[in-house]
Amino acid sequence: MAEYNSLPLVSAAEQFAKLPGIGMKTAQRLAYFILNQPVEEVELFSTQILNARKSVHCCKICQNFTDTEQCSICGDEKRDKRVICVVEAPKDVSALERAGGFSGVYHVLHGLLSPMENIGPNDIRIAELMKRLSGDVDEVIMATNPTVEGETTASYISRMIKPLGVKVTRLAYGLPAGSSLEYADDITLQRALENRNEL
């Protein structure tokens, strides 16, 4: 957007363009959209987003995002505090909760170990996890992604936990539901064979 455009309009587009996955073209479209909305709607948009940033912080126990001191999962009496599921990011908690079937609690690392990106053990929330293990914990489930960084982080943390006598498990590898053998990659197929279960 060049000098013939109104400056506040250009500024709004530039702000939208800072969002991930939104280029200048889409940002301009969003800015034009905003101009056509009722002022109250735009006020709501503006305040709700700022409010989220200002009121949301990390749960002091599991490090997931919350606007209260303790998140709703850590504060839920029905959740089993002796089983901790370790994930990379808050969105992984959303995914697992959506899937259902897990009644324990979480620990959000806010990142994965990555020598390539210079992210070491002190850059993610490992110390906070170790502190929790001094309490009454039976099992830690490593639920990081099945990528190089996810695997590295899982094995690094499991090596730290094992001496404490706490059981460490890893999410199962195998064929995704509804998929087809034909299109599965080699590593997935190998792992599905290795980890085959008796019927």
Added chain:
Amino acid sequence: MAEYNSLPLVSAAEQFAKLPGIGMKTAQRLAYFILNQPVEEVELFSTQILNARKSVHCCKICQNFTDTEQCSICGDEKRDKRVICVVEAPKDVSALERAGGFSGVYHVLHGLLSPMENIGPNDIRIAELMKRLSGDVDEVIMATNPTVEGETTASYISRMIKPLGVKVTRLAYGLPAGSSLEYADDITLQRALENRNEL
């Protein structure tokens, strides 16, 4: 985002999801992104967008978006006020200015006639255009899109203007630059033939 998610986070995602082309999944990703940005950045984002909506209005002459009484094009002494280019939306002004080569002024209709969507002549800025023609105007260029609605609007307005003795022209049809005859659609090819120029 369900009840295990912090409410302000859910609200922020819902606000993002109201933007065109942004689904709930992307909206969640944007909300998480916002939480990881410095507060000052989010404040800037929030205020710039609200500011655009509050300070930008339509130029009293050409109806393009501006934050001053008259837009920068209408206020520019070097622009030829006797040639008015009529477009559907402010983004078309951006496109034409980017392309360069036009030194006249614009008129933004803010829509196109569309019986299907119940948009009639009083719903777009035709009256504002007619008012401008009482002044010293030599030519009106209809630069609406080459779609059914664009054509209908162009011919409707040209029929209103002709009795005033003002010349009305339409953007040329033909092959887009860098395109290939092989993939051109029939109507484009027919028009490119009809409107052929002498070399």
